[in-house]
Structures are given as structure tokens and as C-alpha cells.
Amino acid sequence: MKQSINQLLKNGELSELTLQALRLKKINTLLQEILPKELAHDTRAISFMNSCLFLETSNSSTATLLRYYTPTLLSQLRQHVEFASIASIKQHIKPQEVQKNPIAKPTKIRTHYSKNVSTLLAIVADNIQYEPLKQALLRLSEHLPK
Numbered sequence: 001m002k003q004s005i006n007q008l009l010k011n012g013e014l015s016e017l018t019l020q021a022l023r024l025k026k027i028n029t030l031l032q033e034i035l036p037k038e039l040a041h042d043t044r045a046i047s048f049m050n051s052c053l054f055l056e057t058s059n060s061s062t063a064t065l066l067r068y069y070t071p072t073l074l075s076q077l078r079q080h081v082e083f084a085s086i087a088s089i090k091q092h093i094k095p096q097e098v099q100k101n102p103i104a105k106p107t108k109i110r111t112h113y114s115k116n117v118s119t120l121l122a123i124v125a126d127n128i129q130y131e132p133l134k135q136a137l138l139r140l141s142e143h144l145p146k
Helices: 005-010 015-034 060-078 115-126 131-143
Strands: 043-049 052-057 088-093
Touching (some): 015 060
Parallel strands (some): 052 088
8 A cells, every 4th residue: 555755754654754854943943043143053953862962063163162052052942842851962063065176277476587687697607617507597597688
């Protein structure tokens, strides 16, 4: 016998899962109302079982602030009948994924030299005994403005 989706969600095997999802949705709505904006933005309920509420944050600084706010949060959540059984709150830090940029091509650094640099390189090259270095300095001096 085939059951409709509504029957499965309300009376069937998925009814407990549906109740848990609705409970988490309500907790997340309450978190947005109870917590300060800077905490609410980065915090969400991910599980509620065995009288323990598990919250997820995206970074350790939010988690630290949330720890200080936990007694107030527990007190305010327990005022709602369906959450009166919350005994503890645990946290999990899940960093947000950072979008990776494709490898950027290195930009060429344009260095502007004064006209004196070309002359100075030629003078230095004339005083160097090591021929490969001397030729390299002369070639460089030829490419610079004179």
C-alpha cells in the first residue's frame, strides 16, 4: 500500500524527522530574536537531542562570545515549553568556505629609473673585470633611458 508524502511526514517513518526539523527551525528563529545581531548572524542550531542543543558558528571569536552568552540563552530558551528540557549547549565551529580565485597572473612591476642610472651602470661595467657581469650591466644600461 502506497502512502502519500503528507501521510509519511505526519504519521509515518518520517514524522520524527519532520518534528526535529520543525523544532530546529523554531530554535533558529528564537536564536535570531534572543542573540545580539553580531552573534545571531554567525550562529545556527544544528541538532537538539538528549537535552543538549548543538550550535554551529563560523569562527572561534563568535564561539567565545557565545560561551559568555550561554547562561542567558539557556534561560530564555527554557521559557518556551518545548525547550524547557534543554540542559546544556555545545558548540561546533565550522569555518565558512572561502571562494578560491583562479591563479592570478603576476603583474609586471614597472620600475622607472632616472637617466643617471644608465650612465652609472656603464661606469660600473667599465670597472668590472668579470666579463659576463660586465656585458650584462652594459646591456642593461642600453635598455634604460639616457
